[in-house]
Amino acid sequence: MKRYKKRDFPVSEVRRFLEPGPVVLVSSAWKGGRNIMTLGWHTAMEFTPSLVGCVIASGNHSYDMISRSKECVINVPTVELAPIVAKIGNCSGAAVDKFAKFKLTAVVASAVKAPLIAECFASLECRLVDGRLRDKYNFFIFEVVKAHAPAAPKYPKTIHYRGDGMFMVAGRSLNLRRFFRPGML
Amino acid sequence: MKRYKKRDFPVSEVRRFLEPGPVVLVSSAWKGGRNIMTLGWHTAMEFTPSLVGCVIASGNHSYDMISRSKECVINVPTVELAPIVAKIGNCSGAAVDKFAKFKLTAVVASAVKAPLIAECFASLECRLVDGRLRDKYNFFIFEVVKAHAPAAPKYPKTIHYRGDGMFMVAGRSLNLRRFFRPGML
Numbered sequence: 001m002k003r004y005k006k007r008d009f010p011v012s013e014v015r016r017f018l019e020p021g022p023v024v025l026v027s028s029a030w031k032g033g034r035n036i037m038t039l040g041w042h043t044a045m046e047f048t049p050s051l052v053g054c055v056i057a058s059g060n061h062s063y064d065m066i067s068r069s070k071e072c073v074i075n076v077p078t079v080e081l082a083p084i085v086a087k088i089g090n091c092s093g094a095a096v097d098k099f100a101k102f103k104l105t106a107v108v109a110s111a112v113k114a115p116l117i118a119e120c121f122a123s124l125e126c127r128l129v130d131g132r133l134r135d136k137y138n139f140f141i142f143e144v145v146k147a148h149a150p151a152a153p154k155y156p157k158t159i160h161y162r163g164d165g166m167f168m169v170a171g172r173s174l175n176l177r178r179f180f181r182p183g184m185l
Numbered sequence: 186m187k188r189y190k191k192r193d194f195p196v197s198e199v200r201r202f203l204e205p206g207p208v209v210l211v212s213s214a215w216k217g218g219r220n221i222m223t224l225g226w227h228t229a230m231e232f233t234p235s236l237v238g239c240v241i242a243s244g245n246h247s248y249d250m251i252s253r254s255k256e257c258v259i260n261v262p263t264v265e266l267a268p269i270v271a272k273i274g275n276c277s278g279a280a281v282d283k284f285a286k287f288k289l290t291a292v293v294a295s296a297v298k299a300p301l302i303a304e305c306f307a308s309l310e311c312r313l314v315d316g317r318l319r320d321k322y323n324f325f326i327f328e329v330v331k332a333h334a335p336a337a338p339k340y341p342k343t344i345h346y347r348g349d350g351m352f353m354v355a356g357r358s359l360n361l362r363r364f365f366r367p368g369m370l
Contacts, residue, residue, distance in 0.1 A: 021206010
């Protein structure tokens with residue numbers, strides 16, 4: 001599988017990858033263990049600090065690892081990984097090491113202990129900054145403290161979950177800059 | 186402009202439209218006024234009750250209307266409306282009636298006072314259920330109490346914001362049901 005060569009980019013720009021709504025792979029680590037989960041319920045929340053809100057249901061093996069380590073990496077996969085993304089979402093890290101099972105490459109992160117996934121297009125190192133809504137809504141607010149992505153392509157073919165086993169693949173780009181006021185871009 | 190003929194569908198299924206991450210038009214009403222805002226920062230949060238979290242920055246005219254009325258309608262537009270979606274996001278409801286300016290049809294909702302937008306594909310009537318994170322993060326948690334969409338097409342051509350005036354148009358569908366355990370669909 002292709003491993004993307006990434007470079008750092010400003011954390012205030014992570015919305016470029018998250019706002020279109022791709023399914024992401026969240027990697028985590030705790031006490032020698034590591035895991036990956038597939039996640040579709042997330043939203044950008046702020047540019048600076050760079051905040052992302054994620055719903056991580058308590059039944060997931062990753063829920064405890066992220067709750068305890070207070071860290072994770074949000075990795076953005078592209079369509080080539082689609083079958084693996086689906087399979088990762090349909091098995092539990094309590095039973096298998098998903099990096100080994102799916103032949104994914106764990107890369108050491110710079111600011112968190114959770115590993116980056118080399119085969120994903122973008123990787124966002126995150127620290128938990130607000131868990132107030134965790135118990136009631138499984139909602140975690142993370143700050144992206146380090147962001148990695150290749151310089152090109154600018155618009156990767158991400159996959160977007162529609163429910164019921166169906167995904168949407170990112171389609172064509174539409175430039176509507178002419179309708180924007182400069183401060184609104 | 187085409188007005189979609191909608192029928193009710195179960196509120197537990199709204200993720201079908203929201204989870205892929207489309208830009209939405211949020212309509213609101215308060216004391217004889219009404220407004221529409223363009224919004225890209227939202228996430229599904231729960232199936233039952235059907236919860237959606239949205240970031241609505243306090244600078245928006247809609248922020249006060251939604252804070253006061255504790256209601257809104259989340260409308261999902263398709264690519265035909267893209268220029269209007271961009272324009273709605275680049276003017277203020279404090280200065281103009283956006284329904285009139287953009288020739289959009291306000292339809293009376295059944296559970297909230299905010300109007301549905303007939304030209305949007307899906308319309309989700311929402312009540313504010315948790316505003317605890319509003320002051321700190323501009324984050325509103327809504328319950329979808331009534332949902333409307335046409336029976337077909339099943340997968341509308343939604344638009345997804347990439348930042349910098351660029352949108353992504355929903356592309357092809359990918360069926361990965363074969364990788365799902367029944368309970369995970």
